[in-house]
Amino acid sequence: MEDEKVSDWKPPSADPKATLWRYMSFSKYVSLLSRGELWFNSTKEFTDPYEGLLPKENKQELIERLMENQGKRESYATRIVNTINKYIGIYLVNCWTHKDHQSAALWDLYTNKNEGVAIKTTVGDLSTALEPNRYDFYSGLVSYKNYDEDAIPNEDPSVIFHKRQSFSHEDEYRIVVRDHEKSDNGRTPSGKYIECELDSLIQEVYVHPFADSWFCDLVEQVTSDYCLDVPVKQSSLFNDPIE
Numbered sequence: 001m002e003d004e005k006v007s008d009w010k011p012p013s014a015d016p017k018a019t020l021w022r023y024m025s026f027s028k029y030v031s032l033l034s035r036g037e038l039w040f041n042s043t044k045e046f047t048d049p050y051e052g053l054l055p056k057e058n059k060q061e062l063i064e065r066l067m068e069n070q071g072k073r074e075s076y077a078t079r080i081v082n083t084i085n086k087y088i089g090i091y092l093v094n095c096w097t098h099k100d101h102q103s104a105a106l107w108d109l110y111t112n113k114n115e116g117v118a119i120k121t122t123v124g125d126l127s128t129a130l131e132p133n134r135y136d137f138y139s140g141l142v143s144y145k146n147y148d149e150d151a152i153p154n155e156d157p158s159v160i161f162h163k164r165q166s167f168s169h170e171d172e173y174r175i176v177v178r179d180h181e182k183s184d185n186g187r188t189p190s191g192k193y194i195e196c197e198l199d200s201l202i203q204e205v206y207v208h209p210f211a212d213s214w215f216c217d218l219v220e221q222v223t224s225d226y227c228l229d230v231p232v233k234q235s236s237l238f239n240d241p242i243e
Helices: 026-035 056-070 074-087 104-110 123-129 165-170 213-225
Strands: 019-025 037-042 092-098 116-122 138-141 143-145 162-164 172-177 191-195 204-207 232-234
Touching: 019 026, 019 104, 026 037, 026 116, 026 213, 037 172, 056 074, 092 191, 104 116, 116 123, 123 138, 143 165, 162 165, 204 213, 213 232
Parallel strands: 143 162, 204 232
Antiparallel strands: 019 092, 019 116, 037 092, 037 191, 092 172, 116 204, 138 172
């Protein structure tokens, strides 16, 4: 079997010292601690229906190229491009927020009511935590485009590092791996757990700003039970500035 063509395209990089956040429910936090693995979700499981798809301009360019170079009818060329678009973006992805500060919006989006946590790390620490793996990771910042007007580079894995402008509030940083493995039923799996070194990964753990004190104590206790020696603190995002 011939080796796959390796693309020279790379997503925008981030400073290794730049701060990353990952917001999650308490159950997902416990799963991370107990397994010592990060969950990489298949792009086909994401709620955004445009995830992993080419923008309109890219699709039209491919259709025109097929018509010109291979003499395909427009209807047939369109079917070919739609089939390509269906499978081009099948990756496993782990997502983080690239911000120096917390996000009130992401606390609401990715945690269950008031019982959630946020992990704080850096770009460099995330990379170090995943070093023991056999996978070849792509990593970098997501760029946000107008999918009705803008084109993106026609190179793999550009499609997975571009999203619509409506998601720009996420300021996303991604770790991505292409996985050709199939489940027992022959289908692409919904995702995969990939080993990481928690001591390298987690700098601090923040508890939801509206969590009750008992929940804060619980997060601190569970973190300690799994022998993770990192600060656990409640977010002060909504503390009253007038005391």
